[in-house]
Amino acid sequence: MKNQDILKKYLAHNDNVRVVICDVTNMVKEIRMIHNLSNTVTVALGRVIAITTIMSSLLDNKEDRLSIQISGNGPVGNIITCGNYNLEIKGYVSNPEIELKNVNGKYNVAELIGQGMLTVIKDIGLKEPYIGKCKLLTSQIAEDFAYYYLMSEQTPSIVSLGVNLDKFGNVLKASGYFIQPLPDCPSEIIDTLEKANKDIKSVTSMMMDLDNMLDVAKVITADNNVKEIYSKAPKLLCDCNDIRIKNAIISMGYKEAKNIIEENNGKIEIKCNFCNKVYSFNENDINSIFKNEGN
Ligand SMILES: [Zn+2]
Numbered sequence: 001m002k003n004q005d006i007l008k009k010y011l012a013h014n015d016n017v018r019v020v021i022c023d024v025t026n027m028v029k030e031i032r033m034i035h036n037l038s039n040t041v042t043v044a045l046g047r048v049i050a051i052t053t054i055m056s057s058l059l060d061n062k063e064d065r066l067s068i069q070i071s072g073n074g075p076v077g078n079i080i081t082c083g084n085y086n087l088e089i090k091g092y093v094s095n096p097e098i099e100l101k102n103v104n105g106k107y108n109v110a111e112l113i114g115q116g117m118l119t120v121i122k123d124i125g126l127k128e129p130y131i132g133k134c135k136l137l138t139s140q141i142a143e144d145f146a147y148y149y150l151m152s153e154q155t156p157s158i159v160s161l162g163v164n165l166d167k168f169g170n171v172l173k174a175s176g177y178f179i180q181p182l183p184d185c186p187s188e189i190i191d192t193l194e195k196a197n198k199d200i201k202s203v204t205s206m207m208m209d210l211d212n213m214l215d216v217a218k219v220i221t222a223d224n225n226v227k228e229i230y231s232k233a234p235k236l237l238c239d240c241n242d243i244r245i246k247n248a249i250i251s252m253g254y255k256e257a258k259n260i261i262e263e264n265n266g267k268i269e270i271k272c273n274f275c276n277k278v279y280s281f282n283e284n285d286i287n288s289i290f291k292n293e294g295n
Helices: 025-035 039-056 109-113 142-153 187-198 203-209 213-221 242-252 254-263 283-292
Strands: 006-012 017-023 065-072 078-084 088-093 116-123 130-135 158-165 171-181 227-232 267-271 278-282
Touching: 006 213, 017 039, 017 213, 025 039, 025 088, 025 171, 039 065, 039 078, 039 088, 039 109, 039 142, 039 158, 039 171, 116 142, 130 142, 142 158, 158 187, 158 203, 171 187, 171 203, 171 213, 187 213, 203 213, 242 254, 242 267, 242 278, 242 283, 254 267, 254 283, 278 283
Parallel strands: none
Antiparallel strands: 006 017, 006 227, 017 171, 065 078, 065 116, 078 088, 116 130, 158 171, 267 278
16 A cells, blocks of 8 residues: 655744654554554554654664653553655564453553553664653553653653554544644743644544645644645665574574574574564574674
8 A cells, every 4th residue: 555654843832842643554553454453453563663763763864763662561562663764664573463442432551551651762873872761641542642742851741652553443534733832932822732732632533634744734733834845755674684583583693593403493483573574494594694703
């Protein structure tokens, strides 16, 4: 299917506020197929994919990348996503097929994830990656990231994330938006933003009603003069490759690799968690990998 996902950035209220809006419907459809996700996991991981895409678009440099880990005590286990400056996104969860009963007609994402921590790791070319951590507030994802921004950047950001499924569980819409007052933003503008967002029930229904993303930007900022400053198509893309997997085998060590070969009918199979691609190596492959290493 043609990828029609899109992410746009805007400035509002005379450049005092930045806004990011994304439609990641196709990515969520695709990741659901790759991992055979249950409905509830589709909603949970879909929300995380939306915020990962948004946060990736806020990276400053071509080489920058980030990773998000949501580790709760709920049945889904860990949720891991990665994104980079080019908006190439990947993700997986520990237990993709777990399904929970809906509560009041809503997917029970909070119980699926449980209580725990949210970790953001940013590799922005410094010696050490930047690591930000905070407790999960509601485990509904959007509130947790709003809290993360409040704690890590001391800004009252607004985060809204949504995944709509039809009654058969098909993904109708997956989207999100992020609003952040820039430094020295007057407090009246922050009040206006909060008022504008109080009555918005669901980002996905708004995205379905308003075909035009610019109209969405106007509604969520209560500013008719928002201006678009960036537009890019995000995509689901795994960057695993032969070299990376071979390096993983090298770091395992020759002895350990030989042991696995012996116990596993003459081959080592390594599956990429993100895209499920299986890399298979036989004894000759292993010998030549370590020969090239000079062992
Ligand atoms: Zn992969």
